[in-house]
Amino acid sequence: LPGNSLICPHKHALWTRMLYTVTKVWTRMYLGYVTPDDVKWKWTSIRQKKDEWISQFLARERQAWQGLSSCLSFRKMQLPSGYDRAVQLLSAVNPDLRKGYNDYIRTERVDVDTLRYEDVANQLVIIETTQSMKFPWDQSADQANKTQSKKGNTKHESGGGKWSGGGTGGKWAGGGN
Known part of the structure; x- marks a missing residue:
């Protein structure tokens, strides 16, 4: 090689240093440099978007988790526990799913201290499936509610009375007991 005579006495040390430098530049250029705080913030700030299926959200959450896992493992730092990940997941989903999971915990009497990410994710998929059944x-109840709300909070009962008011209060007038 041209210039081999210049590096001959210290051949191994120089080649090692060059390889180290090239590798460092290459990895920084292609992988980017991130700090543990950056990837942890990215993972904790992820939220389920409106009208996003839970499976899509879980895929985005897993991708952020893998980034966090890679970064912390590379630096030999401890990952958040499965419980912490489950709590983060529940705080990031839409309120309807969170309420459904809370109802599940109460009816099944699940010990909150034993939450695991996999169990929470699977149950959220089941809850979303159940909630999306129409x-x-x-449909007829939804249409009746929409029609009734357009009329201005009027409620008819068998006694012939009406609730009058424009949504800010009112009184029961006529018929009844």
Whole structure:
């Protein structure tokens, strides 16, 4: 090689240093440099978007988790526990799913201290599936509520009375007991 005579006495040390420098530049150029705080913030700031399926959100959360895991493992730092990950997941999902999971915990009497990420993720998928089921009577009830809200909070009962008011209060007038 040209210039080999210049590095011959210290051949191994120089080649090692050159390889180290090239590798460092290459990895920084292609992988980017991130700090543990950056990837932890990225993971904790992820939220389920409106009208986003839970499976799509879980894929984004897993991708952020893998980035956090890689960064912390490379630096020999401890990852958040499975419990911490489960709590983070529940705080990041839409309120309807969170409420559904809370109801599940209460009815099944799940010990909150034993939450695991995999169990929480699987149950959230089940809850979303259950919540997205639509029945014929749901549609008619939704339409009736929309029609009723357009009329201005009027409630008819068998006694012939009406609730009068424009949504800010009112009184029961007529019929009844």
